[in-house]
Amino acid sequence: MVTGASSGIGLAFAHVLAEHGYDLVLTARDAISLASLATELRERYDVIAVYIVSDLSEPSGAEELYGEVKRCGLVIEVLINNAGFNYYGPFADVELSTTLAMIQVNLSSLVILTQLVLRDMVGRGKGKILNIGSTAGFGPAPYVAVYAATKAFVLSFSESLSAEIRGTGVTVGVLCPGPTESGFADRAGMLQTKVFHGNLMTAKQVAELGYQAMMRGQMTTITGFKNWFQVWSMRFAPRSIVVRIAESLLALPKATARSSQ
Ligand SMILES: NC(=O)c1ccc[n+]([C@@H]2O[C@H](COP(=O)([O-])OP(=O)(O)OC[C@H]3O[C@@H](n4cnc5c(N)ncnc54)[C@H](OP(=O)(O)O)[C@@H]3O)[C@@H](O)[C@H]2O)c1
Known part of the structure; x- marks a missing residue:
């Protein structure tokens, strides 16, 4: 099952998994994109591909999604918890509803789905x-x-879980992409930031690296040497410097900064 399969990295993961012969459960909010992706995967890779429309910003979204998976008698062998979004702007200006929706999608729904699916996987030993x-x-x-x-x-x-479940036959890993080509930055309103300038990795490259790391049972994967080096070098600078560098990369020129919505 791939969450956030309607675009970007999730869509690329769906292709990579189908290419390797996996049947797919695709989920996101955009039913039209999911339906056309499911058709494409069936035709191109000769796999079973179904989709479930789900809004993971709703507090009940993840449990309802899991309930639907169970109701359909589907068994999840691989879960790619990919759905997520960003919103650019000074924290004080961002609508509280946007902030809470982000916490729900990126974090709470991911935790809920992980727990529900992990219990089943541990039960099956795989x-x-x-x-x-x-x-x-x-x-x-x-x-x-x-x-x-x-x-x-x-x-x-994810790193904590990867240790807790060692020896159960189940693996948990975390894939950490750097700036990647997708609709993500545009939707977040941060295309103009320095972070998204220059050559970005493609969603396909990210999904392929993620798939290989997952098959090796790797705990943490940072995509690409440049991203890995950036993360590694942060260890050697005082946090007060790290935050200043991050600020310079993420600040918008005043003229293009957007006001809160
Ligand atoms: N692109 C980057 O630079 C980058 C870098 C590091 C990490 N990431 C992470 O990679 C993941 C995928 O991002 P992406 O680049 O592929 O962005 P994307 O193209 O915007 O895709 C985001 C996916 O999440 C789904 N999603 C968003 N809100 C949702 C909601 N309320 N309920 C259910 N699904 C929802 C979207 O589907 P619907 O809109 O159809 O619901 C979409 O399929 C995210 O977790 C992101 O944080 C991205």
Whole structure:
């Protein structure tokens, strides 16, 4: 099952898994994109692909999604917890409803789905969970403070679980992409930031690296040498410097900064 399969990295994961012969449960809010992806996967890879429309910003969304999976008699062998979004702006200006929806999608729904699916996997003695974090989860990130904090949670949570479940036949890993080509930055309103300038990895590259890492049972994967080096070098600078560098990369020129919605 891939959450956030309607676009970007989730959509790329759906292709990679189908290419390797997995049947797919696709989920997101956009029913039209999911329906056309399911058709494409069936035709192209000769796999079974079904979709379930689900809004993971709703507090009951993840449990309802899991209930639907059970009702349909589907068995989840691999869970890619990918759904997530970002919202750019000074924390004081962002609508509280946006902030809470982000925490629900990026963090709470991920925790709920992980627990429900993990219990089944441990019961069967087999399964793989890959949570999508971010390089933003390794340090402070002004103007996307809540997003970075949700990804710091995903990183810590996933690494802890990977140790707890050792020997059960189940693996939990975390994939931490750096800036990646998708609709993510545009939707977040941060395309103009320095972070999204230059050559970005494609969603396909990220999904392929994630798939390989998951098959190896790797705990933490940072996509690409440049991203890995950035995260590694942060260890050697005082946090007061790290936050200043992050601020300079994430600040918008005043003329393009958007006001709160
Ligand atoms: N792109 C990057 O630079 C980057 C870097 C690091 C980490 N990531 C992480 O990678 C993951 C995928 O991002 P992406 O780049 O592929 O972005 P994307 O193209 O915007 O895709 C996000 C996916 O999440 C789904 N989603 C968003 N809100 C949802 C909700 N309320 N309920 C259910 N599904 C929801 C979207 O589907 P619907 O809109 O159809 O619901 C979509 O399929 C995210 O967790 C993101 O934080 C991205």
